[in-house]
Amino acid sequence: xxxxxxxxxxxxxxxxxKTEEQAPLIGRTEANVPxxxxxxxxxxxxxxxxxxKLSPDGTKALYGVTFMSVEQNKGNRELFVVNLxxxxxxxxxxxxxxxxxxxxxxxxxQIAFLSSESGDSQIWVMDADGSNRRQISRHEGGVxxxxxxxxxxxxxFVSDVKxxxxxxxxxxxxxxxxxxxIDDLMYKHWDEWVETVPHPFLASFDREGTxxxxxxxxxxxxxxxxxxxxxxxxxxxxxxxxxxxxxACRKKTGMAYTLSTNSxxxxxxxxxxxxxxxxxxxxxxxxxxxxxxxxxxxxxxSQERDGYESDKKRLFTANLITGEKxxxxxxxxxxxxxxxxxxxxxxxxxxxxxxxxxxIWQIDLDKQIRQITTGQYDYTGxxxxxxxxxxxxxxxxxxxxxxxxxxxxxxxxxxSFENKAVMDQLAIGKSxxxxxxxxxxxxxxxxxxxxxxxxxxxxxxALLYCQGGxxxxxxxxxxxxxxLQIMAANGYIVVAPNRRGLPGFGQEWLEQISGDYxxxxxxxxxxxxxxxxxxxxxxxxxxxxxxxxxxGFSVYWLAGHHDKRFKAFIAHAGIFNLEQQYVETExxxxxxxxxGGAYWDKSNAVAQRTxxxxxHRFIDKWDTPILxxxxxxxxxxxxSQGMSAFNAAKLRGIPAELLIYPNENHWITQPQNGIxxxxxxxxxxDKWLKE
Numbered sequence: 001x002x003x004x005x006x007x008x009x010x011x012x013x014x015x016x017x018k019t020e021e022q023a024p025l026i027g028r029t030e031a032n033v034p035x036x037x038x039x040x041x042x043x044x045x046x047x048x049x050x051x052x053k054l055s056p057d058g059t060k061a062l063y064g065v066t067f068m069s070v071e072q073n074k075g076n077r078e079l080f081v082v083n084l085x086x087x088x089x090x091x092x093x094x095x096x097x098x099x100x101x102x103x104x105x106x107x108x109x110q111i112a113f114l115s116s117e118s119g120d121s122q123i124w125v126m127d128a129d130g131s132n133r134r135q136i137s138r139h140e141g142g143v144x145x146x147x148x149x150x151x152x153x154x155x156x157f158v159s160d161v162k163x164x165x166x167x168x169x170x171x172x173x174x175x176x177x178x179x180x181x182i183d184d185l186m187y188k189h190w191d192e193w194v195e196t197v198p199h200p201f202l203a204s205f206d207r208e209g210t211x212x213x214x215x216x217x218x219x220x221x222x223x224x225x226x227x228x229x230x231x232x233x234x235x236x237x238x239x240x241x242x243x244x245x246x247x248a249c250r251k252k253t254g255m256a257y258t259l260s261t262n263s264x265x266x267x268x269x270x271x272x273x274x275x276x277x278x279x280x281x282x283x284x285x286x287x288x289x290x291x292x293x294x295x296x297x298x299x300x301x302s303q304e305r306d307g308y309e310s311d312k313k314r315l316f317t318a319n320l321i322t323g324e325k326x327x328x329x330x331x332x333x334x335x336x337x338x339x340x341x342x343x344x345x346x347x348x349x350x351x352x353x354x355x356x357x358x359x360i361w362q363i364d365l366d367k368q369i370r371q372i373t374t375g376q377y378d379y380t381g382x383x384x385x386x387x388x389x390x391x392x393x394x395x396x397x398x399x400x401x402x403x404x405x406x407x408x409x410x411x412x413x414x415x416s417f418e419n420k421a422v423m424d425q426l427a428i429g430k431s432x433x434x435x436x437x438x439x440x441x442x443x444x445x446x447x448x449x450x451x452x453x454x455x456x457x458x459x460x461x462a463l464l465y466c467q468g469g470x471x472x473x474x475x476x477x478x479x480x481x482x483x484l485q486i487m488a489a490n491g492y493i494v495v496a497p498n499r500r501g502l503p504g505f506g507q508e509w510l511e512q513i514s515g516d517y518x519x520x521x522x523x524x525x526x527x528x529x530x531x532x533x534x535x536x537x538x539x540x541x542x543x544x545x546x547x548x549x550x551x552g553f554s555v556y557w558l559a560g561h562h563d564k565r566f567k568a569f570i571a572h573a574g575i576f577n578l579e580q581q582y583v584e585t586e587x588x589x590x591x592x593x594x595x596g597g598a599y600w601d602k603s604n605a606v607a608q609r610t611x612x613x614x615x616h617r618f619i620d621k622w623d624t625p626i627l628x629x630x631x632x633x634x635x636x637x638x639x640s641q642g643m644s645a646f647n648a649a650k651l652r653g654i655p656a657e658l659l660i661y662p663n664e665n666h667w668i669t670q671p672q673n674g675i676x677x678x679x680x681x682x683x684x685x686d687k688w689l690k691e
Contacts, residue, residue: 025096026069026076033425037452038489040678042426043480044068044671047418048075049392049400051101051381055108058386059084062102062111063402065418070671079113081128084388084404086415092130101145101233104128105152105207112136112207114143123155125207137203137211144198145226145233148205149242154270155205156236156245157214160196163222184254189586190229191633191665197224200236200247202270217245217268217275225249227263227287234338237289237298243270246278246289246298258588262306265289265298278318284311288338292345296320297365299328299348301336307589308514310471312507315339315350317365328367333506340384349384349407353504356433356445356475360391360405372410376431378476390415395476396431396449396484398423427452429488431476436497436531439523445505446528447474449484449494459539461689463487464529464566465496466547466554470513470521470594473504481668481677482548490682491690492544495532499524515596515606517578518557518613525554529565541567542689546681548572549637549666553615556645559626560618568688570681572629573637573666576645578614584638619648625655627684629677631664657684 029045048066055062061084066077077098082089093099095117102113108128115124118135120142126133137143139159146157167177180193187194199221204212218225225247226235235248250263264279265286279286284303291298298318303311313335315328328348329336337358338351347364349372358378363369373379373391380400382391389405393412402416429450435443451460465484467474474496478485484494498505500521501513513521525545533540543566547555552574559569575581579599582591592598596606626649630642639660649656659680661673668674 023072023096024069025094026067026072026074027078027094028067029069031422031425033422036425036427038426038428038483038486040486040675041070042422043483043486043678044070044675046399046422046480048480049402049416049418052383052390052392052402053103054084054383054385054388054390055104056385057108058388060108061383061390061402061404061415062104063416064099064102066098068671070675073670073672075671079111079130080416080418082402082415084390084415086404086413086417089416090130092126099124103148105148110207112146112148114146116142123157123211136205136207136209139201139203139211139214147233147236147238149238150240151242152207153205154242155203155211156238157201157203158198158226158233158236159201159214161199161216163195163197166195185588186254186258186586188635190635192635197222198226198228200225200245202245217247218249221251222253223249223251231287234288237291239291240293240295244268244291245270246291246300248287248289248300258586259592260306261285261303261309261589263287265300284308290339290341292317292341293343294345296345299339299341301339307593309587309590309593310469310503310510312510313337315348315363326365328363328365329369331367332363332369335503338382340382342384343386349382349389351379351382353378353473353475356447356473356498356504358473358475360389360410362407372407373405373412374410375412376433376476394478396447396478397428399478399480427489429454429485431484434532436528438520438527440520442509444524444528445498446532447484447494447496447498448532449488449496451488451491451493454537456537459537460491460493461542461544461685462493462495462529462532462538462540463685464525464543464545464558465494466525466545466551466558467496467499467502468547468549468551470501470517470550470553471503471510473502474498475504481674486678487546490686492685493532493538495528497524497528499528514594515610517553517595517610518561522554522557522561525558526562526565533565544568544570544685544689546570546685547574549574552637552642555626556615557613557618559624560615560621562624564623566624568685569624569626570629570684571626571642571645572668572677573631573634574628574641574645575615575637576641576648577616578611580616580644581637581641582611584640586635616644616648619652622649622652622654625684625688627657627659627680629659629661629668629680631661631666631668633661633663633665636666655688 031045052063066075068075079092097117100114123137141159144158200217201214203214237246245268267276283306286302289300301313302316315336318325334352340349359373380392392400393403394400403412405412429452431449487494552571555571595610597604599611628642628646630639632639646658
């Protein structure tokens with residue numbers, strides 16, 4: 001492993017007043033990369049750019065940058081602004097508390113945002129130059145997200161409310177009792193016990209003063225809006241006249257909630273306080289509502305089938321006068337991941353992934369669609385005003401930055417350059433697309449990432465990267481957890497197949513994996529590594545396989561079926577025992593759809609095939625060293641799965657290590673834990689693939 005090549009000074013670009021008790025302000029890290037290679041320390045010193053907003057006059061971009069402190073083991077997010085031509089970039093905030101959810105207000109003269117500077121998260125306002133900062137809301141319980149009305153006299157915001165009865169409610173004389181009495185499902189979700197749910201609130205708003213008393217739009221209802229754990233303010237919208245609020249909600253609890261993905265788009269009338277269901281009868285997820293500028297239409301993303309969270313994300317519109325619905329992407333076999341209306345109310349910009357590249361497209365109400373951006377990139381966020389677009393763009397060779405995009409030509413020009421100083425010092429390996437024939441004679445797009453300074457006359461160990469999801473594209477992503485460049489920088493060729501089950505290649509390719517976990521997608525993995533291993537520069541005697549979540553399951557499965565191809569495995573947060581997973585996980589709709597049903601249903605052939613392919617059933621075939629990693633706050637795939645796999649390997653006499661985090665969920669999010677993971681990861685691989 002290339003050990004720490006970065007000297008992290010932790011210096012911020014601007015001094016901040018601090019008391020003796022305060023830690024240094026977390027800001028931009030000065031990084032020295034003497035060997036020109038990406039290391040865990042350099043990776044955690046990089047700026048993480050997100051949430052770009054275009055000013056109302058289309059001349060400036062507002063965005064956030066998160067800086068990580070390894071020493072303090074946390075991050076801090078600051079706000080920046082830059083002219084659309086890339087000039088006059090300025091940092092607006094210098095505080096120890098992160099600023100989030102920033103939006104332009106008052107015609108671009110001010111910025112509203114969230115900060116926990118006063119304790120819990122509240123709405124604040126400052127002038128566009130960062131001055132005159134003041135707190136607006138003081139809502140008990142805090143504000144998770146917010147959306148101002150078109151004329152900015154009202155605010156729709158999200159705050160958590162109590163859910164269900166706690167032990168102290170049942171037995172007030174036992175205030176220190178820690179036990180939970182549970183009588184229904186969905187009692188835990190992602191990484192928390194479900195004791196609160198987010199609700200939308202409505203209040204008057206004065207950007208120069210305060211926020212008025214708030215009304216809970218779901219008063220007395222035990223439902224989530226937005227829906228945890230991944231949804232946000234994008235699931236809510238104001239009508240242009242400010243009379244209506246649209247929001248997405250799955251009005252179910254307990255057993256019904258955990259078995260269903262059937263959410264709907266609800267329309268709340270501010271004057272009458274009545275609510276209508278706009279998508280009644282539509283069975284899958286309905287999310288991301290957005291009114292057209294003229295108020296005549298509402299667009300949203302809809303999935304057709306209840307219980308199938310990876311169903312095609314279809315773009316729909318409804319005429320708010322006639323009620324007529326239109327499926328705009330019926331001829332476009334790809335997901336709609338983001339949307340924004342154009343001023344003419346006749347067309348929308350969308351973000352969609354096609355063939356492992358995520359781009360901005362334009363589609364009109366007549367279903368005519370054109371691709372705007374091109375190139376080997378992923379566009380992961382956008383905002384548009386007055387015929388101009390700003391977007392976040394990343395690739396396997398560069399982290400996300402802000403780009404100004406010409407909506408006619410598709411030309412994109414970087415304007416943020418938050419990581420330029422680091423990137424200029426790094427040698428970056430090339431990521432090359434390669435079509436590989438599968439066992440059923442299909443072409444599978446596979447990314448091959450080469451080490452920096454790649455020499456075809458040398459031999460390199462290679463890693464098979466197994467993607468999670470299982471329905472999550474291996475696109476041109478840059479990850480601060482599973483980063484393919486850092487694997488390449490450590491001298492490995494990385495093979496990253498878009499195996500069966502991944503979106504971006506049509507519904508048939510995507511849907512094949514459901515009910516076939518140990519089937520064709522595993523053959524796809526082996527086809528990819530076998531083909532690349534034929535190259536003279538690949539050391540076929542030193543191959544490894546690594547992955548997280550479904551990728552971890554894949555590693556466990558391959559450990560019992562690889563016919564001695566691999567010399568090392570690494571699995572993070574993977575499923576080892578499918579039967580155990582079925583009764584341990586929280587979102588049962590996923591288990592039912594992807595596994596085919598319950599393992600005790602002996603008449604269900606699909607389910608029986610799935611559980612017959614559980615990795616734990618093939619532990620007798622394991623013969624290769626394995627590193628297992630997991631987090632104890634992971635309620636999606638419990639840490640018991642990782643511990644079981646580790647225990648089984650040790651009992652079989654197989655070299656194994658367990659890296660377990662008591663304070664991480666499905667993802668490793670804390671800087672020191674992340675660096676510990678990377679160091680352990682490469683120590684393990686180097687031991688078995690290089691020594």
